Amino acid sequence: MKRQKQNKEIMGHSFNLKMDLKNCLVLLVVIILLSATSTHCQPVLIQDKGDKYSWIQTARVFLLDAYQPPFAPELEYDAHALVDAMVDMNANVLRFGTMGKYATIQGIRFSVHPDQGKRDLLFETIKLCKEKGIKVIPYISTGHKLAWSMVTEDYPEYGQKSTPGGLPYRSHMYVGEDHGTVCWMTPYKEAFLDYVEHVVRDYDIDGIYFDAWFPHYFWKGKQVCYCEGCRQGFKRATGLQIPYHEKEEDYTGKENETIKKYHEWYNEEYITEVVQPVREMVKKYKDIPLISNINNPQKMAALDPRIVNAMDAFLYERGHTILERAEGVSVPRSLGLHILPYIGVYHNWPRLAFNGYNYQQQIFTNLMFGGGSIIAQPTGYIENSEHRKFIKYPFHIIQQNEEKLKDLKNYPNIGVVWADNSSEEHQKDSWNEGMTDARSSSLGAFSACLYGHIQVSSVSEFILDKPDLLAEYPVLYLANIPYISEERVRNIKEYVENGGCIVASYQTTLFDSKGKLQNYFGLEELLKVKPVKPKGELAEIINSYTAMVGGPNDLYLQITDEGTKAFKDISDSRLFPVWFYQPFEAMEGADILMNIVTGPDRKAILPGVVKSNYGKGQVIYCASALESLYNSGGQDIVQELILKIIEVVNKKPAPYTLTAPASLIANLTITDNRLVMHLTNWTGNKFEHPWRNEYYLAPVEDVSLQIQIPQGKKVKQVSTMVESDYNQRISGQTLELFFPRVESYQAIVIELE
Template sequence: RKHPDWMARDSSGRPFTTMIHMGYERLVGLCLNSPYREAIRNVVNEIVANYEIDGIYIDGVYQTPCQCCYCKTKFMEEYGLELPKFDGCEGLFVPKLDYNSPLARLYHRWLMELIREVFSTIRNDVKRLKDIPIIFNYGDAGGRRARRNLLQYADGLLFEMPRDFLDRMRWATLGRSTGKMMWQYVGTYGHAYGVLSPPCFWLSIPYDRQELALEGYLTIASGATPLVYSLNRYYYEEGGRSFAKEIFTFMKKNAHVLRDLRLKKFIALPFSQRTTDWYPKCSGEFGFDECMRGFFKLLIHCHYQVEAVWEDAILTNYDELRKYKILCLSNFACMSDEEAEVVKRFVRDGGGLLATYETSLYDEDGHRRDDFALKDLFHVSFYGEKKPTLRTVETYIRILKEHPITKGLSVGRRLPQDGNYIVVRELEGSSVLADTYLMHKHSSLGPCVVASRYGRGRIVYISSAIERLYYYLHFPELRKLIQNAVKWISGGVIPFEVDAPSGVITILAEKDDAYLMHLINYTGDILERPHCRFEYIAPVRNISIKINVPKNRSVSSIFRLTNNKKIKYKKDNATVKFNISELGKYEGVLINFSTSSH
């Protein structure tokens, strides 16, 4: 009220309101181009300079879409242009604009640069006054307003709001790919991802019981540290104390084991910020992130070791990429020529590639190419697309050939197909294992599942977004197809094999002298839309596990972390086999190594 000129304004000059927040009415956004910017700096500097604090957590920095006098003047001074007109937002803080417009893209980049500039200034202020860590809110990493360029200024990250249980693991591994420390809230889901609706609209509806402990174990297994949301509620509410205590007791007891662990590298699943920003189809119920969520869940349900990683962590750093055996490009539509060359080099040198739908069909700015940038790897050529309709949705994946990828799926069998698919034509060197089949016309639209080789590497390309379909419906036939594809691409060399229901989550971490396999029992209702409550976890019995032992290492002992009991095992060449007779909610299996004399 004292500074009305600080308020963000819409095109009509009215104060720009944002979201309902924690019991307040709708909040009025403030503009970082106004004197509000210096007010933020002054508050932070006062706290850091005058109080004995160990660190500082920055929830923002946010910039509400704004057409105030400060923004208009600055944009005109920098570009000689008027601000684009918009009415309202899509999601939080993202103006409704036609992002195919050069002016809209310029405005978006201008906002992102403003946020980066403010955050870097605050960081420099803090570090000048005290050498304390800065923790950054990582909660919006998946949207168009994502602030990937801010992560370089933070010492650690906090992730707030997952869409579902496995989304915690996806964002934990994504955060860790930056090399930063990572914390995650446990005990809450986010309204922003469509999980909750009125009257429970805000992001943080706390809950307890078994799922609180499960989330804690998953966070630990993913390489992050759990933070119990709204911990102060335990002063007056005893229900969840035992489950929160269970997590931190486990961490304290096994600190010597958990310290310095790193995830075993096998499959890299990169997040494409450019696709999220500029892919024309990122709207409504379809987009890149939806596909990536589906593929992450699909690979986890196959018991494969997978990490979500930022695209620039591996596609601009070949030495980091080559640590993985397989690169999975889940509708990675917007790809630069430079990134395509890195992928080609990776496969040529013996890496594996699994790609879907419109991967590499657009350049880094979202302009569609005439053909795939990875055409030489896919061994198919783009021919056209079909917009989903009631007719085109009635399509299937029809198995055409016997092959290790189609093992267990008989020739002629029709598998569920996502309504989002493109038409491609095979090129020399491809092996078409399945086609896109129009049921109502009894005709083929061309290749769907294509296997090929390039240099010393193997490739499987799928012309539809089957991972999106799996995200919602968990068809086991699609899981079988991907399970076979990964095994073929890898040449059968995979870190471990687990015979257990798909809901048993397996994560392998390593250090120089040991492996730690996490097993998390999430075999209940794993179709989480909306999220389910559960109070009882049925035990899973007789889980058999086979793990590849590192070169020049020999297994010396295997223990269960929950009770410190030894596990009997059998050695077989370069593998070790053992059984878990019964799995409750969690088990950690510690495999100790000694140096082999062979």
Template sequence: MRHLAIAGAGLRRFGDALDRQPAEAHAEGPSRRDWVEQASLGLLATYAMGSKGLAAAPDAPDWVHGLRILNAEAYNPPFYPLYRYDPERAVKIAVELNANAFRYPAASYYAYFPTKTRYPIHPDLAAADPMRATVDLCHKAGVKAIAYIPINHPFMQIESKNPDFPNWVKRDSSGVPMTTAHYGFGRFYEGCLNSPLRQQIFDLVREVLTKYDFDVLYFDGPYQGMDNARMFCHCRYCRAAYRSARGKEIPRQDNSSSFEQTLEYTLWMRDEVVIATLRDVREMIRRTRDVPVLYNDTGLVGKQQWRGRAFPVVDGFMFEAAETPQQKLFNLQLGKSTGKTIWTYLGHHTQYNREHMKDQSVRGWYSYPIDGDELLLDGAIAVAAGAGMVYWSLSRLWPVRDTPLHSSSGRYVRQIFDFAGQHETMYRAARSAPRAGVLVGTQSIDWYSGETFVPAAYSNCFHGAYGLLKDTGHEAEPFLDFTLTSQILSKYALVWVPNAPCLSDAQCEHLTRFVEAGGTLIATHLTSVADEFGRRREQLGLSRLLGVRFKTAEPIERPDLYLRIPGQPQLIPQDPQIMPFETMDGVTVLAETWDAARERNLGPAIVARSHGKGRVLYIGSSLEAVYLETRLTPLREYFAGLLEPILGQSRRYRILGDHPGLMAHFRAAPNALYLHLLADAGGRVHKAHARETFLPISDLKVGIRMPPGRRAAEIRLLRAGVAPGFKVRQDWVELTVPRVLIHEAIEVRLA
């Protein structure tokens, strides 16, 4: 625990130091051993603070979890470029949609209230205070008021003559200001959190908190750049702060900087500047007027996102969007695995695919109800996951005359919000019940750089593992690698580690103890080939546990490879990228790699061994990624056979037959069970963010297992509003769902 205390104290010291003039550089910085220890353990300390310590965030009030929010986005009309916002009309739209919360932008490119800070106020605002009017109208209508507050989101227009801006900007090593695009309305200077802008942000937050009766504060940030987020800032404030903290100059991100120098600076900026800023804001709120605090953590699984790991210091966070319905459910479950309140956007969030656009910041149409039937599936996934919903955005419905219900988007939002409001038990009491955990390799995303490693496709590994578990009828939960502890692992009967090259020694030890205690581990491909910062090991960190040794430093790639199962004539497509390995004593070979073109056996492909009370399976390729990319039936059937002996006895539901596009999600409350059936079935659209249509799935035969000592008192189909007949067979209830169009939810009330 000594190292946790050191890292936590470092965060507190730096938070205090930012409020003072930067000190002169120390004559001698910390030793390399000191900073490596802090780098390795500082993130664990930040995560630990989410459950205890000064920065711990208490449980959010129950009502925060299931909010139905209309978002007034201010980076576009009716706030920007021209100010045309009307508080009365906005709150009226929220009420007509059955929203129970409204998000007002305290600031975006401009402030939208009469701030006393140096943040620029929209020139059309004059002496009006639309923020106060909006908050008052919300509370009069019984609607919660949420403040949107950016923390260093780019806002400084490069054409501006504002004398403060040059002092606040992020600069490269030559002193040139860094700029970014955003929503197609021009370019903006990126700001620096070590500059005096930080104090202006704190002052603005304090104004919003103390002068307005908001129920929740939502922060977009902290940012340390947008287009140039991964570029180090060399402004005079950053140089002075880093000299004070480490006694060193900022690395130049070229051949003159070593990996250790880059790593040290990266972890300092992440933990002691960006995360510390959000922590200090949260502590100020707690001391002043304690309200729930959430922030935008869409970068949680993005490469080296400065704020990605800040969630322990707040009450919750938002995943904005995803590319597919299953990815959205994955994201929301990943968020839920942290124990925090999770929100998500509904709608296309300013996007269309804009493939032919030269300027990708020009995102199409903000003032048009662009969403089609896919909005209903978006909402159904949020309902199934138990996430708060934020419709993007007021701007879409602003041009619709008389009532937002005159547009299909408005009617769909009302339908989603009505259903969620009628069934709040699913939010307040129901929880997911996973028996399998899927490790999400954020450390590998941040740091791994193998010769055959394709960063853009790496997420296929953990998405594929999750998809295989869902498609074989097993409840799974993704969880973050840096949160991995024995306590986290104890939730699961099976842990799948899909191609996670970067694992620390401590994480390898936790996985070993999990297996020794009786758990089952599936590890694939390059898992544990490097430490948590991507530094290659001579052999796998889990080599002894898995019972394998690599024969080559990098995977090999060949066409026409297959899995050959001993005693079975059928070949199954193998990943064309494999890691040749040899086995140790006590290992059973379950499958070999067969090179059909050369008619050669390339050695073991899938092996198993017992360890302690548990069992380990190692797969020397990323078959889960292949499954995501192909959805090959033989792969699914093979994995179904592997998983059934491990998870079959804890299966909570079963669906007979093969139904492409159907995704089930199970949740349990103390006195009720819920099985959500999500049907992404219909015309295939091969362009992202294009409008979609859906077809029903008919006559689904479903079984739901009853908890020990309980029986089904009543079953209802919540979308259809009917009570279907059902049969009891041992500890299962069996029923037929006549029709699923996008979404149906089965509620089993228990006696």
């Protein structure tokens, strides 16, 4: 039953003074944060949580949201049928919606389904799950839009006022009634906090999931609310009124600045009054992981670090390629953060399941890079068992090997820094090869290594704030990253000075924090190069050797005499393609390994690749955006050069050598006395477009693998997670293995002593 509102009138100057002081403090924090952003002061750092809750790495999750059947429009939920399907398919965790259109639990100030009566769906589900050893993670509706009837009839005080005196934004989601938006500056906040406390205190749960921490979830347009809480709170904090016009074009520049300040004020209130108190509340009652949705690495990079610090693990709501999945799982794991990516995506037929090998191989890819797996829409399996095998088999492999998979981390070797921060000035476009920017470059560097069977991790940019984590990687790859802050530049210098090695390309650190081109590299001291603006004859040559479709035309990288010492197996007559490139001059201490030459006469017009030393470390800079070219076209000659450049600068021997086609992707994981080498086959449409179902998977034959055993260790036992014929022998510190055939997945477990 809806709780009656408490109307409290508190009079007196002391209350007003208290509120004024609070809002002044909020405004002061906002100003400090803005100042830190603009002057590059020390950022809020991502906290080390000690890699707790390792069970998430082998979590086999069914996701049951309450936005569509069996919870809406009619209530058809059968907990027994769900749990029976989970047991049959080897799932061990259920993420259960405590609210969707309506609440599924009792005792909170939100409306339940009209047909629910006194049923508490979470309670009855937990009872059945615990009998089968299944963990339960409740979904908490966190600022998400709710049933239209709830926010306009039952609890209208929760609704966002999208216009002065108006209603929430109304929109449709899935089958059933429409939804309306809510606002945190209304009584919704108090109801939400009571709701969270009730769930964590009163139910036997193993984690808690908060959807996405977006302060203006599903708000449209200017993302502004005109409720009393927003209007009065913002005015007390800033002395300003929230402007309103019916038409976008009627807002003045000053009014847009006011709205920007409103968003800053709102976000600060949201984090300090909701996000951070929620963590304290949960931990007060239970030592369980707080989990939230960051969708993909882009949003992780853009998220307020205080939100990242308030969580213990994250979810990806993504359905991209196997390559992007491998990359995306690797990013949070580089920080010791746990990740649960979707398997598949939501489709429009919740009563059907028609997935193929794509689901199976997505699970194996998550596993091999350290992530758990969430089946995005499992309701179709309850009545349709035909396609269960594509989930059941990989979940069985994980179930049988949980202890062997426990506490594994990706073996640190080549760390490609994930990036997506290109301004319009930094982006270059081509008809044939698409966009060249930070995203295509960092993905291209990662894929060149992955498909070339070089041990590689896609690492978060936050690792640049953590010298101890940075030091674990022999090579750091900065692929066309336009801007790196001064603090991070200092950390990178220290990393190289102490023996780390850098590969950097194209316009890495050539832009400022606002996306404007500079006349120097931020990493100039390491790279030992200076950008030049071509003039005279050089400018004419560059203009001439340009293609109408975008990019250079008939320009190549060719090895120099100095380069033959570094690239020992490359002929000095061999040519490699040049893609978008940055003209530069080499400074003192930089050895020119390759030049950019013209096609007809091999005339060197600019240096192309240089190598230099800094402290105990080495640095290679390549003027051309080769990684982006490889990401677009997958040219073997481009991949070859990228890997040769890494080989030149990397001082440490490769942890393994794999002879197999590019479609067999590999990742080596490690814990104190165990190595696990994962091999996942994707001979289906390897460069598939998202959400494509695959029903045939060709095996890979004649796979040869040599794994280097760490110094001071010896092999105690070798086993495989998938039963298979194979040959093995140990030669010194090298374990040699040969597999006549790898079907969908294989993992070699090496126990050390």
